[in-house]
């Protein structure tokens with residue numbers, strides 16, 4: 062066990078944890094944040110994605126001890142109900158979610174992609190989101206929402 066301080070959504074939190082424990086467990090179990098989801102636990106679905114210093118990161122395979130002073134942002138830190146991120150607005154406008162389980166991963170991955178460069182071609186968007194899974198098959202609605210947000214962010 063070690064004493065580990067994480068900066069998450071702009072606030073510092075100190076927890077006692079095994080440094081090898083996945084960041085996802087710290088976020089969900091120690092900090093009570095429910096947006097990063099446990100899907101596969103093997104870096105294969107993206108449901109657990111958060112930003113670590115702006116990079117879309119699969120928290121299920123990221124040891125909590127490796128995060129250090131990097132800034133972690135979750136879906137809750139991306140926008141607020143009063144000031145939503147353009148992707149959050151677009152997901153509502155396009156009525157994307159079915160069960161909603163995967164949505165955290167799609168939005169967090171797309172946000173990192175568009176924040177680096179919102180002027181993305183269709184192929185770049187598809188390639189950037191290729192490693193994500195949605196069992197409900199909302200892929201076409203997701204693409205509409207990401208393109209809608211990209212226009213807003215450009």
Ligand code: FES
Pocket residue numbers: 098099100101102103104105106107108109110119120121122
């Ligand atoms: S739960 Fe992390 S990639 Fe599936």
Ligand code: FES
Pocket residue numbers: 157158159160161162163164194195196197198199
């Ligand atoms: S909306 Fe259900 S898994 Fe994607």
